[in-house]
Amino acid sequence: MHKRFEHKEIETKWQKKWAESGIYKTTESSKPKTFVLDMFPYPSGEGLHVGHPKGYIATDIYSRFKRMTGHEVLHPMGWDAFGLPAENFAIKHKVHPRVAVDKNIANFKSQLEKLGFDYDWDREINTTDPSYYKWTQWIFIQLFKKGLAFESHEPINWCPGCQTGLANEDLEADGTCERCDSVVEKRPMRQWVLKIREYADRMLEDLDTLEWPEHIKEAQRNWIGRSEGAEIDFVLSTGDTVTVFTTRPDTLFGATYMVLAPEHELIFKNRTAISNISEVENYIKEAANKKEMDRLDDTKEKTGVKIEGITATNPANGEEIPVYIADYVLASYGTGAIMAVPAHDERDWEFAKKYEIEIRQVIQVPEEYRLEKEIVERGTIIYVSPGRLINSGEFNEMDSEEAKKAITKKVGGRMTNTYKIRDWVFSRQRYWGEPIPIVHCGKCGPVAVPEDQLPVTLPEVEHYEPAGDGQSPLANIDEWVNTTCPTCGGAGKRETNTMPQWAGSSWYYLRFMDNKNDKALVSKENEKYWAPVDVYVGGDHAVRHLIYARFWHKFLYDIGVVSTNEPFQRLEFLGFILAEDGRKMSKRWGNVINPDDIVELVGADTLRVYEMFMGPFENTIAWSKDGLAGARRFLERVNGLSAHINKNETKEVTTLLHKTIKKVREDIEAFKFNTAVSAMMIFVNLAEKEGLTNHSYETFLRLLAPFAPHITEELHHEAGHDESIHVAEFPSPDHTLTVDTEVTIGVQINGKVRGDITISPGAVEEEALSEAKNIPNIKTKLEEGKIIKVIYKPGKILNIIID
């Protein structure tokens, strides 16, 4: 009796027809646009598991919804295919990484196609395609020309496992390589660096303009790590000036010593002035070793050595103070030197106690705080909050905020900011990446490859292994390396480092707007039409990709390539799907579920509805085959719903349909797919029980179409339509029907629910009260006491207070 739900037949049929008819073709048109984007995948050899498509399903629903509501939609897919896994595979199997990449892409694509997505494959991109990385190189050259890409010889993170330099962002919190878990070393070497710090302020401030989840904005703020403070110069007894950075210039009168980082250049400069130079140099050596050995040790007690023979002068009060060298001061942050105020800084406090240095209070400690704290050391309490100044000469009684500026000014300091974010170490000594388009010339130095000679393509090599000497495999190919200088025509050598994995993904969204253009990265017209990305969907990557892409975008904005300040207006964070056992899906645990198997078993529509119904989109939730079966059951009932079509339907059904339409529209817009599905289930439950008209039935199919594109298309055609349901108009609610004419509200006696009444939402208090008195239970209660107060909120609640 039940119509069978032949998902396999239906899905293959429609996928083929959609591809042939080109209903998902994207064009630049006069319609309003929507650009919906997924973080494009790295096509790994393992293929997709059921967690991967979750975000793609969401953007697919969103883009179908937008198309059905009259928008031109760009919903593309591409491949982020440079990087170490393909290269390591190549090393192991002695095949070109290209071979593995092409194979993996083909596999990914076939897996995605089975899920019925509405991608326009004409817009596909691949970061390893020379016609693509030509523009990655072009961006690098623009950065170079503006002085934002430069060569540096500073020590950088070197991964002995991957045999390459790494950016700060590529390290785990414990200082290991995020790819191979090796302990990363510091190694001085020549490298290309991008001045991302120049954009730190703009990246920080513009976060406020973005519709992004708070935790991601917060992660970016932390990573950029701006501290507002002042630089203050201290004159040493040697006559040198040392600049310190402090966020608390208001406490300058309490600076009783000064600390230099072990790497501070001043030590080398003044060896002869230091009477305990061997002790100092020993400490420097130890500090250098210690740092590499265990950065994890958080029980570390502060250590340091007093530099004998050199003192500094506190510019606020002219007092002579000792100078220490200690590794709790980092060379890479601020100026590598600090003024130490033990009374108002916990680290300085700890150090001063250990080395018996004067602790001088210069901020008044509030009495309540003093009483709370029992530890008073040498008459002083550590107090790190701002407050009112004492022991600070003319600045006494001043408030911290005011004093920061006043004191800085008095001692000739400068208010300034400092940042935790490091400039982006951009070169890798590996094969499978974009060649950095630079030629080194003995006469002209590093010279950009002329734009008309781009792309600089990756040459064929015999060995993909890194040389191990800090050179990339490209360095061995003499005929490729040796070239002529574009400027003077003399002998030149090509740069042999390649770009990091993150280069291609830092601007790929732009290429989708105009992926065939070989004259420009993106044409002005197309960029104007599509930018910015309206909704960007992905997980992870809170810092790296999203920081790098914002940086490049802002740079492209500055040179006039793009017209918006930010690339991704709205970001929706994707929660992952865990295996049924609650662990991450991984080959290692043998708990990976392949979407191909699910599609085979219950169909793509079921998978789609299930993944959206699992829970809030941003939550990480374990897979459940029972839950999947529930989604399948729902679609089977939809498949059989036509059996309940009648000439007429109850008002309740009509009303619920329109409320459901309203809810689904709002929920898709807000990425609340779980409650959208729930609302549609509620409608089907009622429609099955009470029957529905053909008109309501067809309306419902269009409502469900973005979620379950195959079965709805099938039923839509079965109902006599020739055009695809996916180019039909999305239902709009009749607002006269979404507003209730009758509502059921709770009746409370003294705040306890004792029953409910059904009345018009506009009913006045008297009506509600008399209605309530019809309830026996309530009536009895009311007779027991005297009404002293009635709280009536129309449409919400009736609360009767009795004595």
Place this chain on the structure above:
RNA sequence: GCCGCGGUGGCGGAAUUGGUAGACGCGUACGACUCAAAAUCGUAUCUCGCAAGGGGUGAGGGUUCGAUUCCCUCCCGCGGCACCA
């Protein structure tokens, strides 16, 4: 330690301009159909209680006629940063 987010049945979760807590789905129990099972359908399902009624949204307090929602203190979980001056 600092910052951000969160804590609701057996499970995923719903409901927040303060207004009937537990929608929807899963699971479970019982029933129908069946020789039987699966599938399907029906009923029940926060908890104590035969019932009337009581308790209940991490814990404790507060504001309010009324608190999952607002405020304070605390506990726990997740995420980011972490000797960053």
